[in-house]
């Protein structure tokens with residue numbers, strides 16, 4: 751996967767992935783509309799994570815109820831894979847971005863799979879708008895390797911610690927972060943990234 755990333759490029763018009771993309775991933779395509787300015791959505795803020803070594807994290811600015819929308823995941827770029835393969839074949843950018851932004855290994859930490867073949871990437875350099883902090887949410891637990899029992903441990907700790915979930919809005923224009931239970935003011939927001947995310951980071 752790493753070598754494929756070095757050859758990232760925007761898909762040229764007519765590329766077969768685009769045909770696949772527009773027919774089966776129309777909702778994901780809508781994510782490229784980009785960030786809406788001045789959204790009145792200010793329920794979380796960014797500060798140092800409570801998790802050792804995890805950098806920054808997202809925190810509830812007020813008490814939140816289960817089911818409430820907390821923030822949005824920005825679709826600053828979409829990574830496209832062909833078929834069932836893991837290899838990324840191209841990138842599509844929302845307005846204001848151009849190659850080679852958001853294609854490096856570091857940016858891949860901010861990737862969210864939105865369908866079998868498409869991931870959204872949020873720009874970590876843009877973390878000032880509380881309406882778009884979904885890409886800055888941490889996982890309550892990091893997969894500790896490929897060893898025996900590590901997957902089970904991950905599922906238990908990550909699932910047990912999560913208080914929010916990513917969900918694509920029905921019309922597909924945004925991915926929202928929704929509370930899965932009541933969250934107290936000042937609590938850190940955790941979403942479960944899945945084992946696949948952590949395994950792909952280990953390959954990098």
Ligand SMILES: C[S@@+](CC[C@H](N)C(=O)[O-])C[C@H]1O[C@@H](n2cnc3c(N)ncnc32)[C@H](O)[C@@H]1O
Pocket residue numbers: 799801802803804805806807859860861874885886887888889890891892951
């Ligand atoms: C989507 S970013 C989240 C925002 C990130 N914490 C930051 O400061 O930019 C994902 C990265 O956060 C870190 N992270 C998330 N959850 C973690 C955890 N439980 N333990 C350690 N690091 C974590 C890892 O570096 C991961 O690749």
